[in-house]
Amino acid sequence: MDKSQLARASVRKAAQxxxxxxxxxxxxxxxxLFGTVDMAGVIAETLKHDEAVVAGSFGxxxxxxxxxxxxxxxxxxxYLHDTTP
Numbered sequence: 001m002d003k004s005q006l007a008r009a010s011v012r013k014a015a016q017x018x019x020x021x022x023x024x025x026x027x028x029x030x031x032x033l034f035g036t037v038d039m040a041g042v043i044a045e046t047l048k049h050d051e052a053v054v055a056g057s058f059g060x061x062x063x064x065x066x067x068x069x070x071x072x073x074x075x076x077x078x079y080l081h082d083t084t085p
Contacts, residue, residue, distance in 0.1 A: 003030055044068075 001009070007026035014021045035041030043061055046053050052062040057075030061068065
């Protein structure tokens with residue numbers, strides 16, 4: 001899934017929950033979080049300051065020996081293993 005597909009899927013998911021979000025706005029949020037070639041995103045900037053980013057039950061972005069790492073959350077792990085309640 002590329003950025004455009006992620007933005008479209010996010011717009012559809014938001015609509016299912018009664019929120020009206022434009023695809024362009026979703027793409028701007030994705031860029032702000034993850035960054036672009038020209039601009040670091042919030043996650044990268046936070047990791048560079050040796051701080052973790054916790055995204056609820058999705059998981060945790062952190063540094064490990066100077067490299068970025070991701071630790072999936074319990075809910076994501078259960079969903080991927082089809083063990084959600």
